[in-house]
Amino acid sequence: MGPTHRGVRLTAEPHVLRATLTSPDGLNSLSGDALDALGAALDRAEADPECRVLLLEGSGGTFCTGLDFEEAAGDAAGGASQAGRGGAEFLALMRRFGETPLAVVACVDGRAAGGGVGLAAAADLVIATERSEFSLPEALWGLVPCCVLPVLVRRTGFQPAYAMALSTQPVSARRAADFRLVDEVVPDPDAAVRRLLVRLTRLDPATIGELKQYFRAMWFTTEDTDAFALREFTRLIDSPVARRRITDYTTTRRLPWEKPRP
Known part of the structure; x- marks a missing residue:
């Protein structure tokens, strides 16, 4: 087990760099520090000529819950340009997942919400345990999952992504596999990764990169989409509804659906 830096623990294994989100509060949210650490993990994996896979996982029954609301509240107080900083960093990281010559594999064991769904959807392959569930609760906060939807729609098609965003209801791993957000539902994700490695280590990283580039060129997600x-x-x-709900949460620790409708 490797050291933890900025809420991400890195563990080097043969042909794999394992990046584990492990924030002290257990939410495994995408703070600026966590995004920086994930970018640094990708840098490290790409610099290793023997590495074939960047493996993303959570800890404590949570994969990732997306936006760090404490940080977002502070950013919102700094104005719209400051509030958008985290979104820009998140989009840049997901684009790097698509461009790297490594295979990016998300192992989801537990809860994935908001940007955590985006993190999984941006990966090349998603493995999930039976207990895992996926949700897009952004509308409850007065938001839209803007940064998540381009990569999610690419995986699932329009209607499943739209239904997740509109209903805000969590979906099970099996249901997520039905509409292709999840590639495989397994009892033992490590065993599934080992099976993948048998195949992936036979490929030259340049070939993985060419394959990813070809598929990316066939899809509609572009820099204009990100913008x-x-x-x-x-x-x-920066809207009044979102600012109020995020501020209320950071002040009272009560979620929007735990209090009367405004």
């Missing part, structure tokens, strides 16, 4: 997503995220997180 649109960031504009909308920045606008919405």
Whole structure:
């Protein structure tokens, strides 16, 4: 087990760099520090000529819950440009997942919400345990999952992503596999990764990169898509509804659905 830095623990294994989100509060949210640490993990994996896989996972029954609301509340107080900073960093990280010549594998064991769903959807392969569930609760906060939806729609198609965003209801790992957010539901994710490695280590990283580039060229997610997503995220997180609900949460620790409708 490797050291933990900025809420991410890195463990080097043969042909794999394992990046484990392990924040002290157990939410495994995507703070600026966590995003920086995940970017640094990708740098390290790419610099290792023997590495084939960047493995993303959570800890304590939570994969990732997305936006760090404490940080978002502070950013929102600094104005729209400051509020959009985290969104820009998140979009850049997901784009790197698509461009790296490594295979990015998300192992989800437990809860994935908001940006955590995006983190999984941006990976090349998603493995989940039976107890895992996926949700997009952004609308409850007065937001839209702007940064998540481009990569999610690429995986699932329009309607499953739309239903998740509108209903805000969690879906099980089996249901997520039905609409292709999850590639495999397994009792033992480590065993599934080992099986993948048997195949992936036979591929040259350049071939993995070419394969990913070809598929990326066939899809609609572009830098223009990212720019649109960031504009909308920045606008919405600075809206009165979102600012009020996020501030209420950071002040009272009560979630929006735990109090009467305003």
